[in-house]
Each structure stands twice: as structure tokens, then as C-alpha cells.
Amino acid sequence: MQHDDVIWDLIGNKSFCSYKVKTKTQQFCRNEYNITGLCNRSSCPLANSQYATVREEKGLCYLYMKVIERAAFPARMWEKVKLDRNYAKALEQIDENLIYWPRFIRHKCKQRLTKITQYLIRIRKLTLKRQRKLVPLSRKVERREKRREEKALIAAQLENAIEKELLDRLKQGTYGDIYNFPIHAFDKAMEKQEEETESEEEEEEDEEESGTREFVAEEEFEESDLSDFEDMNNLKGSSDEEEDAEEQSSEEEETEEELEEEKTKAKSKGKTPLKGPVRKKRAYVEIEYEQETEPAQKSKAT
């Protein structure tokens, strides 16, 4: 009992078929023997008792045919014919097997064969080229690695390490004479000299003290701003570094000046209480400010 129209009414048009996949604009057929892949009256392998398809298995194309005489024997329903590897010969084979068959099926079979051979050629070409290997990443591992990297970065303290290395290289002398602070070696030499000849240096210092000039502040002299103070110290510091010979003497000078400054500070503290940052007494002009007060707003009585 093979009434194609009845079958199509039952499954095809707007009815349920388990092979049917519906999308917004089209219906597809998932049946493996379907020749076009669409769900149509002429393409449905269930609703056509005489049907043919071309399918590909492991690189070889086969022609499957179904006729109504074998409809009662599902096990033997599909006749499988191996097609030639040569495309032209395969087309001829289709023609001779499907002679006297409806035009639609013959045409669609040849089209399908064409498509299949094209993609087989493409597969063969691609396998010869380099393949991109996909390596699966484990999310847990990636997260762990990321965290470990962050911690390693913190532990590395890169800037400090680099600076230390550069300073070590400078000390070792890999940079030669480019940088003009060969002060370390000089300092060491100086220290050695000082240790050896202490007494001589003391005499020298006495002489220098008597000759050098010091600028001593007045009694009521108030300190300048803290920033000025720091700058002065810095200036003294840098000049000290340059004048190596008078290192010790200059240090003594510094301490003397510091003592004096401390004294003046103490004096100023004794005389006037400090208000806020210590200000240097300069000539200044007193400016009086007038503030205009707004007249009281008259309330509007309603």
C-alpha cells in the first residue's frame, strides 16, 4: 500500500514529520536519504516511492535508488551503486542508472554529486596545508596560572631589582668613565687616608676654621620657611660631595651652623609663641580689607 499522496498529506504539508526542521522561512528535512535537504513534495524520500540520492562515504560516492517494487522489503529497499572516482564517468554512471527516471531526480543527483566532489577536493587540499591545532584550555588551570603570575610579579619587585643591578654594574665599573661620580672608590681612599693621618687633619682643620668665613644670623632672626631650610641643606650637601678634601671640616661647619640655628630657634620660641609655620620677617605692607555686608532683606509682607 504505497499511496504517496496520502503519505504526503499525513506528514508533509503543515503536518508533523519527525525529520522536519522548521525555520522562519523554510522547512528542512533531516532524512539522510533526502537529495536536496528541503522538505518538499518532490524531495521527500518517504512520500516518493521512486527516489534516488547520491551519498558520500569515506571519500567515495554512492548512488542510492529506491523503487516501488521493493517497498515491502525495507531491508532491501535502497540499492547502492558505487560511483566512479572520476567525476565525468560518475556522471555518466548516474545517467545510465537513472535512465527513464524523472528529470528532477536525475538533475538533483548530478548536482549533489558535483557538490560532494567539490568539497572532497577542498578537504584534500586543506589537509596538505598546515592545520591549526586547537589545544583545549582548562579554565581552572588558566585561573591558577594567572593568579600565580600576579603573585610572582609582586614578589619580583622588578623596579628594585633592576635598580639594584644597575647600581651594582656602576660600582663594578662596567660603565667605565662615562659617569663622573667615581665617588665610591674615592670615598674609600679618603677614609683610609683619614684613618692613617688623624692628627695631621686635626691641625688642618684648625687652620681652616680660622680662615673660613661663616655667616651668622642675628639674635632675633627668625627662620625662613621649612622649604628654604631644606634647600639650603641640600645645597650644602651637594657642595660637600664635590669638595672631598674638606669633607670633615665642612661637616664640622655644618654642625656649628646647625647649633646656631637651633639656638636662634630656641630664642624665637622663647620670645614669641610660634603661630603656624614659622615665617621669615620681611618688609611687608599691611593691607586692610573691608567687607561689605548685605543689607538685611526686607521681608515682603503679603
Place this chain on the structure above:
Amino acid sequence: VKLVKSDEAPVQEMEQAEGEETEKKSESGPCFPPTFSVSEIKNKQRRHSMFLKLKEEKRKQKLELKKKKKKERKALGDKAPPKEVPKTIENQRIYDETTVNPEDEEVAFDEGTDEFSAYFNRLTNPKVLITTSDRPRGRTVRFCEQLATVIPHAHVYYRRGLALKRVIPQCVSRGFTYLMVINEDRKVPNGLVLCHLPDGPTAHFKVSNVRLRKEMKRRGKDPTEHVPEVILNNFTTRLGHSIGRMFAALFPHDPQFVGRQVATFHNQRDFIFFRFHRYIFKNEKKVGIQELGPRFTLKLRSLQKGTFDSKFGEYEWVHKRHEMDSSRRKFHL
């Protein structure tokens, strides 16, 4: 309001002396089994409050201990025992038997005759070819360009789907000493294959945290053409040594100190951090560094003896996750 139940007890009461326990008993009530733990209380709120109390107790004890230690230290003054060194991962690192001893003769001999000996004996000058995987995206391309400015004598070539095995003989014939391939995934560089060319070792790294020049904060001007110095930090084991030499051989021998540029490869816990800085010596005790150049981190995945051959290559070292990542204190570089 706490219900008095026989199987609920604050753990701290068990820690106190037994004599006190009886007193406490009369105060707060029940007697508590010794194997009690806070997690056995079924009621969430009560369990939470018990746990908080427990934590508070512990914190107090810790503070007391600290105070006591401090007092003792002060009292002893100079005779106090030296401060304990805190444990860090670097301190606790499992000793690797392949750690190189500086005076080791065998290592020195090996290094005198390995593939980099030609470079270290000043027979060859480095010439680097930088390329990418197929169809690189903008980020990778820019990264390659910046790398080419950082590494002197580096040339960037577009990979037109060529197979590396065919590229390598051509490179050798044109006198390149290094082939650097930057692999890209999802528009971001994520791998680096560094191949020393006259059949030298090939190292495969995982690249992460790539920062291009314009993403750097407070960066300086572009790097100049001067040859930078190289700093290699913390490459201690044999494997680390060979990788360190690989990096060193990328750069020409004589750095131009006039340029004041330094490229750093710092190994920390098997992560190699690359930085490129410009330095300036303010005085003999202080140096200022300013970061130029791209930065990235590398993690070694495999080291292969010959040139790039993934199928038949002889791998000297491969990172095997299950064996090597099981211990947190074991590092290989």
C-alpha cells in the same frame, strides 16, 4: 539568649584548665564533649556567633603573644635573639638538583661548547626574524613592530601561510640567527616560539599580559637605535641557564651605554618578566628608571633540541602539568 544544651560548647572552654572548667560550668551551664567543633552546631546564627567568638579569642591570644615577645625583646636589648626571617616561597623553594654552582666546571665546559658558544665567542652577530601565526590581528602586528624596535637587527615579516619548516632553511641561508614566531589566539598574542637558527634549540613560551607602548603609564619617548644592555635575573638551574643564554644571544654583544637602555628578563617562580627601561644615574647611590617599550610575561612550555619540529623533535624539557604543577614550592627555571 543562649539555651543551655549539653552538646553545645564554646571550644575555648575546653582549652582552659580543668579546674576552671567546673567553675565555668556553674556559670554558663553545661559540660562539653572534647571532640566538639563549631561546625557541628546546626543553627546557622548560633554557629556563626560561636565562630566569631572563637576567632576573637584567637586574635586576642595572638596579640598577647606578640606583645609578650616584644617586651622580652626590649628587655633583652642587645642580647635578644635575631628576628626570625619570615617564610616566603623563595625561601621554601624545594632545592633543585640541577641548580648551577658558579664554579662548576662541567657546566662551564658545556656552555663553552653548546649552540650558543658561537655567539659568546663573538663569532656571529644576532639577526632576528620576527613573524606571527596566520592572519595576525592588529594587536599582534603592533606587538611585533614594537619588539622589532626593542631588539636590534630585528626584521618583521608577514607570514603568508608558510610552513615553518620551509621558512627555516631560507632564514639560515639569509644569515638569520633567530626566528621568533608570535602565536595569536582571539586577537591577542599568546605564544612565542623562539628558535635559534643554525640548528639551535627551540623554546616555546606562553605569553601573557602583553602591554603595548601606548598602554604604558608615564612612559618615555620611543626607544632609540642604541643597543640596549641586558639584565638576566634569577636563572639558576641548568634549564634556566640555557634559557638565559638564549635570551642573551638575541642582543648584540656590546651595549651602547650612551643609549642608557636596558632590557630585563627577570625570572620569578618560573615566570619570566620582560621589561624595557631607560635609566639615568642621579648620583652614585640612586638611579631612576623609566619604562619604555612593551612588557610581557613568558612561561616556558617546552624546550626542544633542534630547530622547530613538533612531530619528530627531541624535547629536552616539556612542561607536564600533572607532574610539575603539583607542588607550590617547586620551580624549574
